[in-house]
Amino acid sequence: NAGVTQTPKFQVLKTGQSMTLQCAQDMNHNSMYWYRQDPGMGLRLIYYSASEGTTDKGEVPNGYNVSRLNKREFSLRLESAAPSQTSVYFCASSESGVWSPLHFGNGTRLTVT
C-alpha cells in the first residue's frame, strides 16, 4: 500500500519548457489535490478534483492545467514554465473531499531557470 505517489521527485526546467507532474493514489479516494509550497507562503491550492471527471481551480491556478485521468491519477501540467513556478509541489488525496483528512505525497521539487 504505497499511499500517494508523485513523480518525479526533482526536476529542473528552462523557462518556456513544459512538463507534467504525475500523481497516483491507491487508497480508492474520491478527491485529489495539487498544492505548491513556497517559503513563508504555506501550502497554496492550485487545482483540485472533488471526484473522478471533475476539476476546479484553487487559489493559484494560473500557468497550470490538470487532468483527472481516472480515479487513481491526477496530473499537473506546466505548459510554459516560468521562474515563478519554482516551488515544491505536493499532491494529496482524501476519501470524501475536504471533510476527510488529506494524505500527501512526498513532493516534487521543481526549479525553473
Add this chain to the structure above:
Amino acid sequence: ILNVEQSPQSLHVQEGDSTNFTCSFPSSNFYALHWYRWETAKSPEALFVMTLNGDEKKKGRISATLNTKEGYSYLYIKGSQPEDSATYLCAFIRGADKLIFGTGTRLQVFP
C-alpha cells in the same frame, strides 16, 4: 479575519515542557478545521479534522480544541519531546470545497 492565521510563527521549548499554539479563522460559514504535523523532509500528516463547536480531539500527548463562534482552535502538546519538533499546520474550508492552509507554527523541542 479573511484567511487562516497561526501564532506564534515559531516556538522553542525544552523537553518536558507543555506548549500550545493558535489557529484563527473566519468564524462565518464554518465547515471544518484540519490540523497537520509536518516534519522536515517529509510530507504533512493529518492529526485532526474538527467540525463541531466545542470539539476536543486527542491523539497521544497532542490535543486540540475548537471554538467556531469566535473563530479559533488551540493545539496543545503535553510534555514535549524532541520528536515533536515539526511544523504544525491548520487549514479551514472555504466555500465548502477548498482547504486553505495557514503558514504554520514551527516547533523545536530541545533535549
